[in-house]
Amino acid sequence: MLVLSNISGLETSLDTIDPRGSALGDFDNDGDLDIYIADADYYNVLLRNDCNDSNWIHVDIIDHNRAIGGIGTKLDLYTAGHVGEPQYLRGHREIHGEYGYLGQDMPTAHFGASSGSIYDLKVTFFDKLEKVIQNITPGQKIQVAYPHVYPPLNFTGSRSENKALFYRESLIILNWDENPDNENIQKYRIYEMDGENRTFLAEVSADTFRYMLRDVDKYRQYRFALTAVDLNDTEGEAAYLTLD
Secondary structure, three states: OOOEEOOOOOOOOOOOEEEEEEEEEEOOOOOOOOEEEEEEEOOOOEEEOOOOOOEEEEEEOOOOOEEEEOOOOOOEEEEEOEEEEEEHHEEEEEOOOOOOOOOOOOOOOEEEOOOOOEEEEEOOOOOOOEEEHHHHHHHEEEEOOOOOOOOOOOEEEEEEEEEEEOOOOEEEEEEEOOOOOOOOOEEEEEEEEEEEEEEEEEEEEOOOEEEEOOOOOOOOOEEEEEEEEEEEOEEEEEEEEEEO
């Protein structure tokens, strides 16, 4: 059911003189879509949808800059357990920046979805990275974040000395912890820093949290960078360490 709003600045009728744009959005945050019409020479009109049911799913995309929007992201809703099977596709949406002339819908993707069913959602980001959210029940808003790769935690270093009868060797031992906010990490990369320039030192597997540098100058200051790399070969932000 559509209800004509009598909110100040809006007209409680369908009369328009010079309508210039319209947009869809959940004005009253009840899960259904309302329609807003902007008029250049008359009152604007809000058509409020009062369905009052749970037959919907809203999705906010958190982009690579950690902002809500994700322009260019494509979303495909499937019956649960059937992602990628065309016969089970229940809805397709794309986040875009405009709609028609002088109008823009809300950046939230809206799906009509029966409240008695369970769904899986495939999200394809602007750079073709994909993420699947499983077992979604209707009647809720969810957020799907771009697969950001965060820096490892507790990056520390210590110096040691390997002493033999006729040989002594200075060592640096680097240690870190995995970041629980990361998903699907496949490896870590270690760099030596010279100002803003990186020199690659090594890669270690995702289950390794220690690296040793041999035959270093025990009187020199060293600066290191450590990054995590996921299964898409996306390298994340670096953790830094200065060792005097």
